[in-house]
Amino acid sequence: SEAKGILDREGPEALARWVMEQKPLLVTDTTFRDAHQSLLATRVRTQDLLRVAEATAKGLPQLFSWEMWGGATFDVAMRFLKECPWERLARMREAAPNVLFQMLFRGANAVGYTNYPDNVITAFVREAARSGIDVFRIFDSLNWLPGMELAIDAVRREGKVAEAALCYTGDILDPKRDKYTLKYYVNLAKNLERAGANILGIKDMAGLLKPYAAEVLIRALKEEIGIPIHLHTHDTSGNGVAMLLKAAEAGVDIVDTAINSVSGLTSQPSMGAVVAALRFQERDTGIDLGAVDRLSHYWEVVRCYYEPFESGLRAPSTDVYYHEMPGGQFTNLRQQAEAVGLGTRWDEVVRAYRAVNDMFGDIVKVTPSSKVVGDLALFMVQNGWSPEDVITRGETVDFPQSVVEFFRGYIGQPPGGFPPELQKVVLKGKEPITCRPGELLEPFDFAAARRHLEEKFGRAFSDRDLLSYALYPQVFEEFVRHREEFGDVSVLDTPTFFYGLRLGEEITVDIEPGKTLMVQLTSVGELRPDGTRVVYFELNGTPREVTVRDESAQVLVQERRKANPAVPGEIGAT
Ligand code: PYR
Numbered sequence: 149s150e151a152k153g154i155l156d157r158e159g160p161e162a163l164a165r166w167v168m169e170q171k172p173l174l175v176t177d178t179t180f181r182d183a184h185q186s187l188l189a190t191r192v193r194t195q196d197l198l199r200v201a202e203a204t205a206k207g208l209p210q211l212f213s214w215e216m217w218g219g220a221t222f223d224v225a226m227r228f229l230k231e232c233p234w235e236r237l238a239r240m241r242e243a244a245p246n247v248l249f250q251m252l253f254r255g256a257n258a259v260g261y262t263n264y265p266d267n268v269i270t271a272f273v274r275e276a277a278r279s280g281i282d283v284f285r286i287f288d289s290l291n292w293l294p295g296m297e298l299a300i301d302a303v304r305r306e307g308k309v310a311e312a313a314l315c316y317t318g319d320i321l322d323p324k325r326d327k328y329t330l331k332y333y334v335n336l337a338k339n340l341e342r343a344g345a346n347i348l349g350i351k352d353m354a355g356l357l358k359p360y361a362a363e364v365l366i367r368a369l370k371e372e373i374g375i376p377i378h379l380h381t382h383d384t385s386g387n388g389v390a391m392l393l394k395a396a397e398a399g400v401d402i403v404d405t406a407i408n409s410v411s412g413l414t415s416q417p418s419m420g421a422v423v424a425a426l427r428f429q430e431r432d433t434g435i436d437l438g439a440v441d442r443l444s445h446y447w448e449v450v451r452c453y454y455e456p457f458e459s460g461l462r463a464p465s466t467d468v469y470y471h472e473m474p475g476g477q478f479t480n481l482r483q484q485a486e487a488v489g490l491g492t493r494w495d496e497v498v499r500a501y502r503a504v505n506d507m508f509g510d511i512v513k514v515t516p517s518s519k520v521v522g523d524l525a526l527f528m529v530q531n532g533w534s535p536e537d538v539i540t541r542g543e544t545v546d547f548p549q550s551v552v553e554f555f556r557g558y559i560g561q562p563p564g565g566f567p568p569e570l571q572k573v574v575l576k577g578k579e580p581i582t583c584r585p586g587e588l589l590e591p592f593d594f595a596a597a598r599r600h601l602e603e604k605f606g607r608a609f610s611d612r613d614l615l616s617y618a619l620y621p622q623v624f625e626e627f628v629r630h631r632e633e634f635g636d637v638s639v640l641d642t643p644t645f646f647y648g649l650r651l652g653e654e655i656t657v658d659i660e661p662g663k664t665l666m667v668q669l670t671s672v673g674e675l676r677p678d679g680t681r682v683v684y685f686e687l688n689g690t691p692r693e694v695t696v697r698d699e700s701a702q703v704l705v706q707e708r709r710k711a712n713p714a715v716p717g718e719i720g721a722t
């Protein structure tokens with residue numbers, strides 16, 4: 149894209165100037181990150197992203213950027229997909245060298261759920277920048293500036309784009325809500341600009357920004373700040389496209405959308421809808437609607453592979469204005485609720501979520517503060533507790549760890565401070581902090597981590613591995629163990645990875661360039677008393693057998709899972 153060329157040749161300030169000179173509405177595609185984080189519990193595998201990367205780059209050269217890394221993808225790649233997130237980034241970079249790559253960075257929480265030592269934040273930013281990230285959208289889950297400054301500085305030092313984001317919550321048009329007002333946001337935006345932001349992000353993570361409020365907000369910000377504005381929203385209520393159009397009229401520079409078939413609801417608004425709506429208008433995006441539709445057909449099929457991870461939300465829900473749950477949390481919290489046996493009591497979880505926000509004094513809810521609210525909501529429903537119970541009976545229980553950390557000030561300070569009574573009940577005598585948590589944390593000892601891993605696994609580890617370990621020690625070690633036992637499972641096709649092979653089914657697996665295996669499942673032996681079975685298969689035509697533990701209690705989505713998506717531009721390839 150043109151934007152990538154300008155950044156690489158002239159740097160972030162020049163890119164910001166270029167953005168502000170553009171008449172067309174600039175568009176970011178979130179399909180590779182937030183769309184599936186918000187619709188499919190972040191489960192989309194590298195293979196399915198890679199297959200369509202080149203076609204996306206060729207078909208949609210006008211895009212400003214792809215949001216394709218960060219947020220929950222880092223954790224989920226290792227934890228559930230058994231993939232290395234750094235390998236994903238490297239391979240995407242290879243597949244789309246001329247596209248501006250954007251990641252979501254949670255300030256002092258990096259791509260995790262807790263504050264990390266300063267040296268982890270700076271090392272992570274450096275490695276991500278060197279691995280191909282161009283634009284870092286940095287936010288703090290409580291809109292607390294000290295939680296973002298270190299990351300902003302680190303990004304600037306790497307010569308990349310610091311897109312510092314304010315998180316939008318509440319409703320600036322509601323006269324009864326006086327915490328998150330227009331003045332509050334304008335003030336925050338000015339502070340972010342002063343802190344060194346190249347672009348101002350508006351992170352409307354729950355989709356609470358309504359069309360007429362967007363008009364007011366964007367107009368005011370365009371008057372008050374001198375950097376481009378990049379607007380991110382979620383379409384949970386169904387108001388997303390209307391909101392983006394109002395924002396476009398008010399002069400927003402860049403907006404986030406997703407390819408149609410993975411857009412809408414808890415995801416971003418539909419790219420095709422925005423492109424079509426602005427056609428022949430002043431802010432015509434110049435994006436080829438036909439190309440959007442062709443890419444949409446690809447994602448329509450791929451989405452079926454991930455059916456068990458769908459949220460179940462079938463239609464827009466204005467409930468979001470009540471619970472204010474971020475799109476990226478919605479599907480994940482539902483999965484969490486299922487996991488602890490509250491699947492059928494989702495309604496209660498939602499009400500508790502709202503109640504917790506009120507108890508907390510109305511906070512910004514986005515990772516990780518949203519997780520704190522979600523964890524306490526689940527805790528209350530599990531125990532049958534009302535908000536009063538939390539205060540009156542809270543002394544006798546241990547609250548979820550995330551709740552304790554929040555009230556200790558370990559994820560930052562909320563505007564207006566903590567509610568004192570609840571803080572006392574949760575902390576049980578522990579002292580809260582009011583400084584930046586990073587000031588108290590010992591620097592992470594990378595050398596010791598390397599020694600530990602090398603001793604434990606008897607092999608060398610890269611700097612990237614060490615960062616994965618610094619953020620998620622247990623998840624990373626489990627991922628390494630899994631790779632030792634099963635090899636690199638990212639080479640398997642997605643239906644096989646999630647659902648296994650059916651009897652007689654044959655698949656080809658590209659294990660490395662130029663090396664392909666053909667695997668056919670021939671038969672499966674009886675379940676033996678020790679819980680194992682012998683599995684008979686053919687490997688490149690040669691009969692083989694292997695003894696496996698039976699873990700067959702898997703969700704099967706048989707009918708549609710084998711449909712073959714056409715990749716635009718390479719129709720017929722599989
Ligand atoms: C994330 O932090 O992952 C969000 O999408 C907010």
